[in-house]
Amino acid sequence: xxxxxxxPVMLQRCLDLLAPALAEPGAVVVDCTLGLGGxxxxxxTTFPSARLVALDRDQxxxxxxxxxxxxxxxxxxxxxxxxxxxxxxxxxxGIPRVQGVLFDLGVSSMxxxxxxxxxxxxxxxxxxxxxxxxxxxxxxxxxNTYPPGELVRILRAYGEEKQAKRIVSAIVREREKEPFxxxxxxVELIRDALPQAAKRTGGNPAxxxxxxxxIEVNGELSSLEQAIPAAVKSLxxxxxxxxxxxxxxxxxxxKQVLAAGAANTAPPGLPVVPERYQPRLRLLTRGAxxxxxxxxxxxxxxxxxxxxGAQRIREDAL
Numbered sequence: 001x002x003x004x005x006x007x008p009v010m011l012q013r014c015l016d017l018l019a020p021a022l023a024e025p026g027a028v029v030v031d032c033t034l035g036l037g038g039x040x041x042x043x044x045t046t047f048p049s050a051r052l053v054a055l056d057r058d059q060x061x062x063x064x065x066x067x068x069x070x071x072x073x074x075x076x077x078x079x080x081x082x083x084x085x086x087x088x089x090x091x092x093x094g095i096p097r098v099q100g101v102l103f104d105l106g107v108s109s110m111x112x113x114x115x116x117x118x119x120x121x122x123x124x125x126x127x128x129x130x131x132x133x134x135x136x137x138x139x140x141x142x143x144n145t146y147p148p149g150e151l152v153r154i155l156r157a158y159g160e161e162k163q164a165k166r167i168v169s170a171i172v173r174e175r176e177k178e179p180f181x182x183x184x185x186x187v188e189l190i191r192d193a194l195p196q197a198a199k200r201t202g203g204n205p206a207x208x209x210x211x212x213x214x215i216e217v218n219g220e221l222s223s224l225e226q227a228i229p230a231a232v233k234s235l236x237x238x239x240x241x242x243x244x245x246x247x248x249x250x251x252x253x254x255k256q257v258l259a260a261g262a263a264n265t266a267p268p269g270l271p272v273v274p275e276r277y278q279p280r281l282r283l284l285t286r287g288a289x290x291x292x293x294x295x296x297x298x299x300x301x302x303x304x305x306x307x308x309g310a311q312r313i314r315e316d317a318l
Contacts (some may be wrong), residue, residue, distance in 0.1 A: 008038030029100035037065030084226035097236035124184035159212030284309035
């Protein structure tokens with residue numbers, strides 16, 4: 001069963017961050033990125049009076065997690081949705097506010113481990129990369145149809161790829177001969193396109209291009225830009241949010257939203273700060289917390305993880 005290989009990242013730390021808000025009977029916690037259900041199962045087990053709402057856009061993840069969480073009965077509500085749809089989901093379920101929200105961003109173990117999904121550059125597989133395989137364009141369509149300028153923008157913005165122009169020139173040249181369908185050809189092309197010095201840094205040279213394609217195919221950053229503020233808004237006073245990210249673009253975005261919520265927005269020089277300018281959030285982590293060396297040794301996928309948390313301390317100003 002897939003669950004054996006799935007080790008939730010920074011699990012205990014996430015539970016500790018959320019714990020003070022989830023001890024009350026009737027507390028609702030949202031797992032915005034259900035995946036294979038590791039974090040969700042731990043939340044339901046650790047907080048026996050809490051109710052879980054879990055979202056995922058991946059039908060296969062929902063099916064497997066449904067089996068895993070079946071024993072919790074109606075304490076767990078699993079929903080096919082992208083995390084930026086959280087307000088609509090809560091509205092549909094008649095839940096005005098929640099006590100906890102968890103995000104574990106990035107690609108789930110299942111998506112990486114199953115070759116036919118096309119996320120992994122270490123094995124030859126169809127260039128799909130859609131987290132929800134029922135909708136949207138695949139990575140192959142992006143590679144084969146996007147104008148060169150747009151591809152360069154995506155590789156630079158989402159992959160932070162300094163050699164974007166060089167890689168895109170090679171892609172455009174090759175796709176005219178034959179469209180891209182499988183990952184191995186793309187990996188080889190990137191390897192050939194890069195100068196020697198660029199190949200010596202930071203692991204597999206295809207990593208940044210694959211990250212950029214995945215973010216574009218799934219609209220990850222635009223979804224996240226909507227989702228984090230919406231999640232903060234859904235928290236009751238005293239409620240807590242914990243967010244795990246795996247790359248600097250996501251982490252930067254999360255940091256900005258949480259820092260803005262924790263800031264005093266009063267104009268300078270006021271002798272007393274009115275309620276409407278007071279911070280809405282209290283940060284629970286100093287900067288981003290990293291996994292321990294022991295955890296990284298046990299689970300290499302934890303290595304790039306960054307965890308940030310915050311607590312809702314007052315309502316929004318009217």
